[in-house]
Amino acid sequence: GESVGLHLPTLSVQEGDNSIINCAYSNSASDYFIWYKQESGKGPQFIIDIRSNMDKRQGQRVTVLLNKTVKHLSLQIAATQPGDSAVYFCAERLTGANSKLTFGKGITLSVRP
């Protein structure tokens, strides 16, 4: 079936380094993607989004890249900080105004001091 998934369950990075979190999606009909960050005991927090007619979008310290050819989404975090430690989820939405977000499994980002 269609699914959204993440390649690695955990990622450990040194404080100050750049982090790259990858996500594979299988539904070519998806037209909108979001990255969420979830800290312990909290709900998912919106980080950045991208539509399928774009291949790159930048925010503050974060960049999302979309490769529709291989159905791959990545989140890049520049100068990773301890506060970035959390579980990260990618989510996709199928084309259509009434379509819901479908989440992949989370990847834990751990920042070493």
Add this chain to the structure above:
Amino acid sequence: DTGVSQDPRHKITKRGQNVTFRCDPISEHNRLYWYRQTLGQGPEFLTYFQNEAQLEKSRLLSDRFSAERPKGSFSTLEIQRTEQGDSAMYLCASSFGGTNEKLFFGSGTQLSVL
């Protein structure tokens, strides 16, 4: 605080009991979603409302689950005759809808069924 609010934060109940959770969305948002999340997994869609109309329900939502949004503002999610498998975090989210629909989540209600 103008974010999505959920109550209670934690609920411990015995198997077979009924539980009800409440969600207060961001006031301007017309869409309200319920998701369920288990440890290490992403949130799974349960149901959503456009104003007071419930537009879609997941197959995950058995007959023991019911959700309401009577006035298009707050919503309740009730689980009847709880089972141990119902133990999870129940997340509520709201949005404006639209093409680039960003969901804003509450902190969730953690349900433990003993």
